[in-house]
Amino acid sequence: MFFKAYKTVEDAIKKVSGEDDVLLGDGGEHADLASTVAFSLAKKRKENPVKIAADITAELEKELFEADISVSTKGPYINFIFGKNYISDVLRESLKPGFGQLSEKNIRVCIEHTSANPNGPLHVGHIRNSVIGDTLARVYKKAGYSTDVQYYVNDMGRQIAIVSWGFDNLDIKRKEGEKGDRYVANVYVAANRSIEADPSIKEEIDRRMALIEQGDPEMVKKFRDAVILCLDGMKDTLKKLNAPHNRFIFESDFVKSRLMHHVLNRLSSIPQAKHDETLALDLTEFGFEKDYVLRRSDGTSVYAARDLAYHEWKSDNYDRIIDVLGADHKLIGTQLQATMKLLGDKAPEIVFFEFVSLPEGSMSTRAGKFISADDLIEEVTKRAYEEVDTRRPDISEEDKKAIAESVAAGAIRYDIIRVSQEKSTVFNWKEALDFEKQSAPYVQYANARACSILEKSGEFEERFEAESEHEIALVKKIALFPKIIDEISRDLRPHILAIYARELADLFNTFYRYNPVLKAEGDLRDSRLTIVKAAQNTLSEVLKTLGIDAVRSM
RNA sequence: GGGCUUGUGGCCUAGCCUGGAUAUGGCGUUAGCCUCCUAAGCUAAAAGUCGGGGGUUCGAAUCCCCCCAAGCCCGCCA
Numbered sequence: 001m002f003f004k005a006y007k008t009v010e011d012a013i014k015k016v017s018g019e020d021d022v023l024l025g026d027g028g029e030h031a032d033l034a035s036t037v038a039f040s041l042a043k044k045r046k047e048n049p050v051k052i053a054a055d056i057t058a059e060l061e062k063e064l065f066e067a068d069i070s071v072s073t074k075g076p077y078i079n080f081i082f083g084k085n086y087i088s089d090v091l092r093e094s095l096k097p098g099f100g101q102l103s104e105k106n107i108r109v110c111i112e113h114t115s116a117n118p119n120g121p122l123h124v125g126h127i128r129n130s131v132i133g134d135t136l137a138r139v140y141k142k143a144g145y146s147t148d149v150q151y152y153v154n155d156m157g158r159q160i161a162i163v164s165w166g167f168d169n170l171d172i173k174r175k176e177g178e179k180g181d182r183y184v185a186n187v188y189v190a191a192n193r194s195i196e197a198d199p200s201i202k203e204e205i206d207r208r209m210a211l212i213e214q215g216d217p218e219m220v221k222k223f224r225d226a227v228i229l230c231l232d233g234m235k236d237t238l239k240k241l242n243a244p245h246n247r248f249i250f251e252s253d254f255v256k257s258r259l260m261h262h263v264l265n266r267l268s269s270i271p272q273a274k275h276d277e278t279l280a281l282d283l284t285e286f287g288f289e290k291d292y293v294l295r296r297s298d299g300t301s302v303y304a305a306r307d308l309a310y311h312e313w314k315s316d317n318y319d320r321i322i323d324v325l326g327a328d329h330k331l332i333g334t335q336l337q338a339t340m341k342l343l344g345d346k347a348p349e350i351v352f353f354e355f356v357s358l359p360e361g362s363m364s365t366r367a368g369k370f371i372s373a374d375d376l377i378e379e380v381t382k383r384a385y386e387e388v389d390t391r392r393p394d395i396s397e398e399d400k401k402a403i404a405e406s407v408a409a410g411a412i413r414y415d416i417i418r419v420s421q422e423k424s425t426v427f428n429w430k431e432a433l434d435f436e437k438q439s440a441p442y443v444q445y446a447n448a449r450a451c452s453i454l455e456k457s458g459e460f461e462e463r464f465e466a467e468s469e470h471e472i473a474l475v476k477k478i479a480l481f482p483k484i485i486d487e488i489s490r491d492l493r494p495h496i497l498a499i500y501a502r503e504l505a506d507l508f509n510t511f512y513r514y515n516p517v518l519k520a521e522g523d524l525r526d527s528r529l530t531i532v533k534a535a536q537n538t539l540s541e542v543l544k545t546l547g548i549d550a551v552r553s554m
Numbered sequence: 555g556g557g558c559u560u561g562u563g564g565c566c567u568a569g570c571c572u573g574g575a576u577a578u579g580g581c582g583u584u585a586g587c588c589u590c591c592u593a594a595g596c597u598a599a600a601a602g603u604c605g606g607g608g609g610u611u612c613g614a615a616u617c618c619c620c621c622c623a624a625g626c627c628c629g630c631c632a
Binding site: 034076280293297326330352418430436442444445446449453506512532554 | 557558559560565566567568571572573574575579580590592594596597613626627628630631632
């Protein structure tokens with residue numbers, strides 16, 4: 001509905017002003033849309049912008065009368081306000097199941113996220129990647145793309161060699177009920193301490209690296225066992241966060257299948273290839289000073305080589321490739337993009353996000369200095385349970401637990417997704433445990449309130465009208481949901497959705513406060529119930545797209 | 555040393571790409587609202603050199619240049 005109204009206004013201004021760029025944007029508190037085209041015309045015509053705005057407005061009024069859009073000026077600004085037809089169209093549209101879904105695009109998108117090294121549990125830094133990636137995946141589905149969500153498993157890296165050495169040499173027992181990822185981290189931390197104490201162990205690690213590259217069966221099994229053990233624990237964490245992947249791709253498969261060798265062969269014959277002891281690429285034409293090394297002088301491959309093979313495979317199988325990576329991967333990520341271009345393949349679009357640190361400094365799996373996602377989930381769930389327990393003595397233990405889990409996972413996801421990805425953050429327990437205002441529970445609560453009203457209302461006849469300022473503001477906000485989905489699928493900035501969710505909940509709560517629904521009578525009751533139903537449907541679709549449970553009661 | 559990113563009231567944060575109407579919200583503080591559809595809610599108040607300086611423009615938080623501060627990267631690690 002919004003798209004249509006926008007286009008109508010845009011076309012009208014183009015026709016009346018003769019300008020290509022109609023400078024049309026959000027009207028804020030003044031209007032639904034506003035144009036500053038009078039300023040640019042003023043320059044060209046050497047006239048007063050206020051006068052131009054007034055002149056144009058008279059013509060625009062005629063153009064837009066049919067569409068029920070009113071036009072007015074405030075100084076040089078031209079304001080557009082949508083009328084009753086718009087409201088009624090929005091209400092009809094937003095009551096439909098799956099509201100916000102855009103038309104099918106027939107484009108295959110591959111989204112890679114998380115892809116943390118399987119040498120320990122996911123921590124609060126990793127899950128920023130998971131939440132951004134999973135939210136994007138949900139947005140892309142909503143935007144009509146077919147999506148595949150992948151985890152790239154670094155199963156032949158140095159870290160895993162260290163873990164396998166630890167398992168063979170350190171006799172560390174798995175504690176009763178200990179998760180696999182936590183156990184692997186213990187072995188990894190201990191092995192690193194051993195290496196610090198006795199650097200000669202490094203030779204043994206190098207030997208394992210060489211064996212894994214050759215595909216030595218015994219070493220392959222050792223690596224794979226450790227990786228699977230860790231990965232199972234990580235999958236469990238991702239499940240609790242509603243951030244599942246549908247495929248796990250192992251980097252060693254690209255060595256085994258010789259895809260990596262094919263890519264390296266292709267690259268070794270391009271003009272940018274440098275054959276010294278190593279195989280490297282000269283990417284100075286892209287502004288990179290350092291060579292991009294792909295093969296060591298001992299003949300073994302580095303991570304970049306395997307990653308290139310993976311991306312070439314993605315290029316062959318998808319129309320769009322999106323990678324979510326931490327800011328520490330900026331250099332290697334952009335080098336990879338440049339190399340894909342040299343190969344004539346599709347380069348990935350990369351969403352970089354800045355770091356999450358602890359108040360005492362940055363996190364480190366190797367040093368055992370991190371807050372695990374599991375611990376965070378546990379603490380937040382505990383806190384959520386206390387809240388439900390005091391508020392809802394009337395419901396069963398089972399329901400309390402289920403609500404607490406939904407609230408906790410939602411609170412964590414919202415807390416992460418609400419800040420834009422280019423901002424580095426410091427993890428803060430107080431904020432993580434705060435369930436008011438700018439939080440998932442705030443939005444979930446608005447949805448639950450709406451559900452409660454609809455449960456009590458009984459049958460009613462849908463009426464597609466809004467009278468009060470609060471009703472109108474709410475309906476107009478509902479109308480923007482498809483636009484938000486479209487925007488995020490273009491800009492890859494998912495925090496916009498969190499802000500939208502908050503604003504939608506704000507407007508629903510204000511409406512709820514000033515416009516009684518169940519106590520209203522006749523047509524007014526029906527039209528308000530219709531608005532509640534539309535708001536509830538939209539809130540629940542927004543929450544679903546954020547990967548947050550839209551609980552019906554809390 | 556070079557590159558990238560960030561800097562908005564005591565704290566957190568939107569807006570920056572695509573310049574325009576009194577800079578968005580929250581936390582905290584202060585003062586109110588439950589005989590009323592779930593108070594995880596609502597209302598109001600106090601609180602701002604948009605890091606600093608220059609420039610472009612009728613107009614700059616937004617664009618350009620310089621400087622300062624913080625984080626990340628600059629490995630034949632991943």
